[in-house]
Amino acid sequence: MEAVTAMKPLIRVAAISGSLRKGSFNTGLLRAAIELTKESVPGMQIEHIDISPLPLINTDLETNGTYPPVVEAFRQKILEADSILFASPEYNFSVAAPLKNAIDWASRSPNVWADKPAAVVSAGGGFGGGRSQYHLRQIGVFLDLHFINKPEFTINAFQPPQKFDAEGNLVDEVAKERLKQVLVSLQAFTLRLQGK
Template sequence: MASINSSTLPLACNYAVSKVVGDSKRPYLGVPKRMPIIKAQSQNSMVELEEVDKLRRASLFGLGAALVATPFSSPAFADILGTKNLIMDNALVRPVIKVAGISGSLAKRSRNRWLIQAASEICAEYVPGMQVEDLDISGLPLINPDLIVNGKFPPEVEEVRQKILASDSLLFATTEYNYSVTPLMKNIIDWGSMQPNVFDEKPAAIISCGYEFGGGLAQFNLRQIGVRINMHFLNTPNLYVRLGDPPPKFDPDGNLIDEEARETIKQILIALKKFTQRLDGSKCGPIVPSPLPLPAPAPAPAPN
């Protein structure tokens, strides 16, 4: 199996490979026809899977340029087209956007945790190419720099930090205590924002439910914190589920049954996906590499 590493990826993405095809003598940018097929193994990390996809999309872009530069009548045209089909059939289509869902409550029957669960279900059904994972932060110790020994975080802290770092975006379901975020929410933010800041440049969205303001003031507080730690929050749509207003929002088993809230969560997830793609080009369409100049057109034949 071919392997992807930091040296081969830039080579593919910048099309340092050029080749003379057939009798046309036209150099084209792409990959050899007999390139090894890159297959993803289940034990590979998501980072490696994303690198495989970058290589695929980079190769396809180069092959597209080759098709434009190659005469249709040339034998090279079919050769290039076959290589394109080979890559399409044997590689990933696009990496999945991974969303870490963070709830601000320890309660087993927390409505905000139920919102994360609802978001995960709605995402799986209506937003292809994106996954929401409920991130468990209940086992973290209270923030204390004395627990950092020789520059290393406690293992349970480091595990959560790495999961946040590996995510592409974040979905917060913030419980509101006294017009602010909860100690649990502040604790994960404080641990995660210690250098190196794993929240840095992360796109994020907020949903909440509660009484009185539906968690709206906690959302406002969280947005203020996000400015300091350089998170990028989605501005709209918004969800503030007011638990005191009829009809009931959840059934006894914790399922979100309010159709308006479910639809809003779907729209938030769709918007978050687009927002993440805008901020991270590797999640959105082909990567456009630094192009090599195309050959100059052949001079017109001299008149007889």
């Protein structure tokens, strides 16, 4: 009798980078995560959501409970996702302004972050963006985002050996394996919260 392997349900992940820079290491982490899901994390599909078109949050832009079309489209992507993957650079010991802006738009009524599982990864100097992660987790408490606790993922992009190429692509194999473990943990946590 042949063993039957149960297929995992598809987990749709909205991936958001807090850096708008073309060669961003944090955006590079999201590209690596997308590739990893194709190669070795079946049942997970990651879509990078570009936050650069979002206007600065301004409630004057809200009209009769609706938002500008670009904001509505962003909010819909978050609403449709099963879970969220943040790539959070650290600016002045905290979350970068573009990411906070995106978070604030999606938190407007109704809050589309609520009850979503989430994970955060960071690349940078020093602590590798770790301080921004703790601030993001604090924000998540109010938003009802449920972050995985482990594994944590930070990477010092400037410390040898080279972690990223000139285009900001992750080339370090050890880091890729660590990133894969974050994805596996997010997948398992999402399924658990969905009761599957």
